[in-house]
Amino acid sequence: MAKFTTDKLIEFLLKEYTVIAPVEKEGELLFQKIGNAQEASSSLQIPKNSFKQFLLPHEEVLFNFAENSKKELVSQAIFGISIVDLKALLLFDQMFAKDPHYQNRRQNTVIIGQCIVPDDPKFLSIFEENVLERLKFDIFIDRCKNGDPKIFTGSSLGQKILDRLKFSNYEHIDFKGAIEGGKLDAKSQKLKEQIKKVVNNKKFWEEFAKECILCGKCTVACPTCYCFDLVDEGGEISKKQSGVRKRRLSSCFYEDFASVAGGENFLKTKAERLRNYYIHKFIRTPEREQLLGCVGCLRCFRVCPVGIDIRKILAAAMKY
Amino acid sequence: MKNPYQSYPAKITKIVLDAPETRAFTFRFQDAKRQAAFKFIPGQFLMAGLPGIGEIPVGINSPTYQKKFLQITVRGVGRVSKAIQHKTVGSILWVRGPYGNGWPMEKIKKKNLVVIAGGLGIIPLKPLIDEASHSDWGKKIQVQVFYGSRNFENLLFEPQYKRWNKFYRTQIILDTASGRWRGEVGRITDLLDKNQLPHDAIVTACGPPIMYKFLTPKLLEKGFKAEDIYLSLERKMYCAIGVCEHCAIGDKYVCKDGPIFSLAEINQMPKAF
Numbered sequence: 001m002a003k004f005t006t007d008k009l010i011e012f013l014l015k016e017y018t019v020i021a022p023v024e025k026e027g028e029l030l031f032q033k034i035g036n037a038q039e040a041s042s043s044l045q046i047p048k049n050s051f052k053q054f055l056l057p058h059e060e061v062l063f064n065f066a067e068n069s070k071k072e073l074v075s076q077a078i079f080g081i082s083i084v085d086l087k088a089l090l091l092f093d094q095m096f097a098k099d100p101h102y103q104n105r106r107q108n109t110v111i112i113g114q115c116i117v118p119d120d121p122k123f124l125s126i127f128e129e130n131v132l133e134r135l136k137f138d139i140f141i142d143r144c145k146n147g148d149p150k151i152f153t154g155s156s157l158g159q160k161i162l163d164r165l166k167f168s169n170y171e172h173i174d175f176k177g178a179i180e181g182g183k184l185d186a187k188s189q190k191l192k193e194q195i196k197k198v199v200n201n202k203k204f205w206e207e208f209a210k211e212c213i214l215c216g217k218c219t220v221a222c223p224t225c226y227c228f229d230l231v232d233e234g235g236e237i238s239k240k241q242s243g244v245r246k247r248r249l250s251s252c253f254y255e256d257f258a259s260v261a262g263g264e265n266f267l268k269t270k271a272e273r274l275r276n277y278y279i280h281k282f283i284r285t286p287e288r289e290q291l292l293g294c295v296g297c298l299r300c301f302r303v304c305p306v307g308i309d310i311r312k313i314l315a316a317a318m319k320y
Numbered sequence: 321m322k323n324p325y326q327s328y329p330a331k332i333t334k335i336v337l338d339a340p341e342t343r344a345f346t347f348r349f350q351d352a353k354r355q356a357a358f359k360f361i362p363g364q365f366l367m368a369g370l371p372g373i374g375e376i377p378v379g380i381n382s383p384t385y386q387k388k389f390l391q392i393t394v395r396g397v398g399r400v401s402k403a404i405q406h407k408t409v410g411s412i413l414w415v416r417g418p419y420g421n422g423w424p425m426e427k428i429k430k431k432n433l434v435v436i437a438g439g440l441g442i443i444p445l446k447p448l449i450d451e452a453s454h455s456d457w458g459k460k461i462q463v464q465v466f467y468g469s470r471n472f473e474n475l476l477f478e479p480q481y482k483r484w485n486k487f488y489r490t491q492i493i494l495d496t497a498s499g500r501w502r503g504e505v506g507r508i509t510d511l512l513d514k515n516q517l518p519h520d521a522i523v524t525a526c527g528p529p530i531m532y533k534f535l536t537p538k539l540l541e542k543g544f545k546a547e548d549i550y551l552s553l554e555r556k557m558y559c560a561i562g563v564c565e566h567c568a569i570g571d572k573y574v575c576k577d578g579p580i581f582s583l584a585e586i587n588q589m590p591k592a593f
């Protein structure tokens with residue numbers, strides 16, 4: 001039996017996969033492609049970006065008008081995903097369950113989780129008992145407690161990888177579904193009801209959106225934001241049909257997100273756009289997906305140039 | 321896994337200029353099997369477009385019982401809709417669908433029907449009127465059609481009115497009269513005041529937001545229940561399958577749960593600020 005080290009695991013993965021891991025760069029922690037195990041940071045902080053760009057790239061071709069699109073060859077491992085991001089991953093898996101482009105990438109991605117505590121672990125307190133059986137991962141490394149890391153597997157692929165490395169001291173956890181009993185937990189239910197109470201409260205949203213500069217950084221950073229445009233490019237050349245249809249991630253804070261011909265804009269004001277972001281995460285997603293649309297990572301707050309704080313908005317909504 | 325973003329080529333077989341900048345395009349899928357298998361519910365829409373330019377949501381206006389072709393009517397208002405105007409017979413349109421819920425047909429068949437259209441809103445209502453005038457259930461119920469248009473030139477589907485009128489009254493009102501017009505002039509709500517309305521009826525309406533603003537209080541005043549008033553909503557759309565989020569209102573997607581909602585449902589939606 002070999003002793004587990006993350007270096008050995010990463011070196012092994014590098015032989016078969018493109019490996020993505022948190023890297024320290026210019027004082028920041030960012031998920032990116034690495035070339036050797038030493039590049040991976042051992043920090044237990046949440047990287048500024050999430051897994052998002054590796055499973056749902058900013059831009060990708062969905063359809064080719066001229067020929068049958070070939071499947072992109074993907075073989076990647078994302079190392080060091082935190083528990084909050086694993087929760088966001090569950091939501092992505094659900095939203096894109098019928099999307100062959102996402103699924104192709106997802107099914108060819110090894111997920112290696114890590115016990116990482118978000119900046120404010122009390123916010124939305126994500127560390128329920130037995131949280132691992134409600135998450136999807138291949139391997140999970142718990143180094144949060146002193147001593148040797150505890151290793152878990154969540155799939156047969158994870159087991160196979162560890163077996164090949166002769167790390168046999170792991171515990172296997174079967175996925176028991178994203179939520180207990182298939183129903184939204186009481187806390188999320190409560191949040192949903194509270195946001196419903198302030199939905200038509202114009203003052204509430206105007207107050208919180210006052211400083212917003214509509215830059216869209218929050219939506220780029222958020223691991224549960226996936227809104228997109230479809231963009232057709234290329235086109236007919238001398239009667240021959242050609243061109244591609246692309247998905248391009250967009251932001252509900254942008255002017256053209258809900259504007260239509262004739263001058264109408266269904267998300268006209270800053271207040272309406274901020275409200276829409278909260279309706280999506282705290283009403284629409286819970287109602288339809290039985291999952292909270294926010295995992296409490298606080299990236300939206302960390303990147304916001306004017307400091308709009310989700311904790312304050314939720315706390316204010318809880319008072320109604 | 322099926323690619324939900326794939327469109328299919330369809331050949332334009334006929335183009336009719338029906339109103340200024342507004343053309344009816346008849347087309348059929350190049351794949352005969354796809355054409356033969358195509359089924360839809362009145363009120364559903366398609367995503368139609370041109371490669372490299374984009375696609376837009378458009379209502380289907382051909383009858384449900386027409387298996388040989390489909391028809392859409394497009395007004396040139398922006399990039400994609402104007403590009404479609406320039407197409408000629410024999411050109412290829414790229415189409416996917418049908419999408420959306422359609423009018424509540426089961427409910428309609430058991431009651432009377434009031435159809436209210438404003439401007440282009442007549443488009444998704446036409447297959448409903450066609451089906452009512454072509455089926456057994458349509459003969460058993462009372463149907464009233466109200467159609468408001470800016471002016472005479474903008475009226476759509478004129479050759480159809482005679483046939484519709486054989487089955488039920490079609491009342492038209494124009495915002496402004498022109499020389500030839502001898503009919504009503506005013507707002508569509510005026511027609512509701514001037515006519516005997518069938519009772520125990522479902523209302524199906526499609527028109528611009530401003531029409532709904534005046535129409536819904538009037539319908540409630542006339543005794544129609546919010547659960548029986550159905551409106552087709554317009555929103556920006558890209559995916560048409562409830563993922564891209566552009567068309568969302570509250571916990572609903574207009575593309576997937578709509579575009580048709582009852583007034584009772586609409587009353588539950590977040591209000592515009």
Ligand SMILES: Cc1cc2nc3c(=O)[nH]c(=O)nc-3n(C[C@H](O)[C@H](O)[C@H](O)COP(=O)(O)OP(=O)(O)OC[C@H]3O[C@@H](n4cnc5c(N)ncnc54)[C@H](O)[C@@H]3O)c2cc1C
Nearest residue numbers: 260261376377378379393394395398399400401555556557
């Ligand atoms: C369910 C539904 C059915 C419709 N049926 C018809 C119809 O039968 N005939 C018809 O002429 N028009 C119809 N429309 C409106 C039509 O889709 C818009 O006029 C068209 O999308 C304008 O696109 P554009 O590229 O020409 O304009 P631009 O202003 O250049 O559009 C820019 C972008 O915004 C989107 N967009 C702009 N306006 C709208 C809009 N009103 N609704 C949705 N997306 C929009 C376009 O898809 C495009 O991606 C319908 C709209 C909806 C939602």
Ligand code: SF4
Nearest residue numbers: 222294295297298300
């Ligand atoms: S805390 Fe902010 S960034 Fe993180 S999931 Fe929630 S909304 Fe998104």
Ligand code: SF4
Nearest residue numbers: 212213215216218304
């Ligand atoms: S990051 Fe802040 S300022 Fe930028 S759009 Fe989001 S809330 Fe507004």
Ligand code: FES
Nearest residue numbers: 560562564565575
């Ligand atoms: S058009 Fe994409 S969600 Fe409705």
